[in-house]
Amino acid sequence: MPAHETSADYMIVFDGGTSGGNPGLGYGSYAIFDARGTQRVLRHLEFGASATNNEAEYNTLLAALADLRERLKQQVAQTVIVIRGDSRLVIAQVTGEWEARDERMTTLRDAARASLRPFKRYRLVWQARAETVKILGH
Numbered sequence: 001m002p003a004h005e006t007s008a009d010y011m012i013v014f015d016g017g018t019s020g021g022n023p024g025l026g027y028g029s030y031a032i033f034d035a036r037g038t039q040r041v042l043r044h045l046e047f048g049a050s051a052t053n054n055e056a057e058y059n060t061l062l063a064a065l066a067d068l069r070e071r072l073k074q075q076v077a078q079t080v081i082v083i084r085g086d087s088r089l090v091i092a093q094v095t096g097e098w099e100a101r102d103e104r105m106t107t108l109r110d111a112a113r114a115s116l117r118p119f120k121r122y123r124l125v126w127q128a129r130a131e132t133v134k135i136l137g138h
Helices: 053-078 088-095 103-116 129-136
Strands: 010-019 024-034 039-051 080-085 121-126
Touching: 010 039, 010 053, 010 129, 024 053, 024 129, 039 053, 053 080, 053 088, 053 103, 080 129, 088 103, 088 121
Parallel strands: 010 080, 080 121
Antiparallel strands: 010 024, 024 039
């Protein structure tokens, strides 16, 4: 975990996309790290043939948050997390920096915000694509 994020209990790195066009076959990956920077989870997901890149990004984030909440159970309310991804759209929409105009994006943004509420604190951070690739391999 980067030094400036050592106050977090967990860090999630997520990425999603499509192959065969946009929309296309949706996929995603996420990793969950503990406070020591030890990778605890690495998951690869498939979302079917009608996903857009942005939907795959959001669905990957939602899956990662659900996974971490399930692992933490009642401890979620005491947990601080950092979420890193290279999707400016997802990061900016969830933080409120950008407006979600499309109904599908609004629904996904709202679901992400609801998934974050149980945590004590959270922070979303945009990172360069190269950083995501180092961690997730795509």
